[in-house]
Amino acid sequence: MASETTGIREELLRRFIESGERERLQEILRSKLHTSGWQDRVKDKCQKTIHESDEAADKLTVDNIAEQVTPYARTIVPEDIKAEILEDIRAFIYRALPENDS
Numbered sequence: 001m002a003s004e005t006t007g008i009r010e011e012l013l014r015r016f017i018e019s020g021e022r023e024r025l026q027e028i029l030r031s032k033l034h035t036s037g038w039q040d041r042v043k044d045k046c047q048k049t050i051h052e053s054d055e056a057a058d059k060l061t062v063d064n065i066a067e068q069v070t071p072y073a074r075t076i077v078p079e080d081i082k083a084e085i086l087e088d089i090r091a092f093i094y095r096a097l098p099e100n101d102s
Contacts, residue, residue: 008097015096025088032081042073 016022033039049068053060 012093012096016092019092019096021092025085028088029081029085032084033077036078036081038073038076038078041076042069045069045072 046065046069049065050060053064
């Protein structure tokens with residue numbers, strides 16, 4: 001059962017990528033996040049994290065900043081954007097499931 005589920009998941013991911021749907025949804029997400037001001041808020045949080053860091057500037061890495069900022073960035077994604085993207089993904093999965101192949 002787990003192997004079958006893994007196989008279906010892998011096939012859906014392959015179709016998601018090959019169809020261009022992943023790239024299309026990523027572009028929609030980028031645009032909506034930019035329009036909502038999300039990027040500016042994350043940028044401000046990064047700058048604040050850098051300024052408040054206890055580490056010397058030369059020891060602070062992008063990975064350190066990302067580790068600290070990512071949880072915040074995820075929580076401030078507007079709910080309507082999350083819902084829209086998730087609905088698009090669900091619709092794709094429904095269309096792509098093997099039972100729906102003609």
